Amino acid sequence: MHFSPECLALFNNMQRGKANHRFVIFAMNDQGCVDISQLGSATAEFDEFISALPENKPRYALYNVQYNAQDTSSRVLVVRHKLIFVQWIPESSTGKDKMYYAMNAPGVRLAGPSTNTCVQACSIGDLDLETITKAAARFEADKLVA
Numbered sequence: 508m509h510f511s512p513e514c515l516a517l518f519n520n521m522q523r524g525k526a527n528h529r530f531v532i533f534a535m536n537d538q539g540c541v542d543i544s545q546l547g548s549a550t551a552e553f554d555e556f557i558s559a560l561p562e563n564k565p566r567y568a569l570y571n572v573q574y575n576a577q578d579t580s581s582r583v584l585v586v587r588h589k590l591i592f593v594q595w596i597p598e599s600s601t602g603k604d605k606m607y608y609a610m611n612a613p614g615v616r617l618a619g620p621s622t623n624t625c626v627q628a629c630s631i632g633d634l635d636l637e638t639i640t641k642a643a644a645r646f647e648a649d650k651l652v653a
Contacts, residue, residue: 508614514541529555530551530569530570547559567593567608568593570590573586574640574643590620591624593634
């Protein structure tokens, strides 16, 4: 498995907090090269992310979740941003694609910007904003505010 130069540059920018995208979707080709499939603008909504995922093809994605949390010491409402790794392997994918993406997911996750949260999804029902937000905030010391 290897990564396109554009993919590596984006990983570096995201690691430094310089990438201005709400989401990035990655695809692997038959030669094992991971490349950028789609970029979401900084103002993209969650629905845009969901509609960008192909119906029957696996993908990897990074999604920048934004949520409100209440600081436990000062009681001040703060906005948090967390980058999460999404492993999208729809049930309608071929068996070969499912295995290929599942087997390579740990390597892609380690090569990309550090994330402490991974969400695995087999259907659109597995991906909703509330689930994603709770997953992103689970290591948060501050209280999640709806």
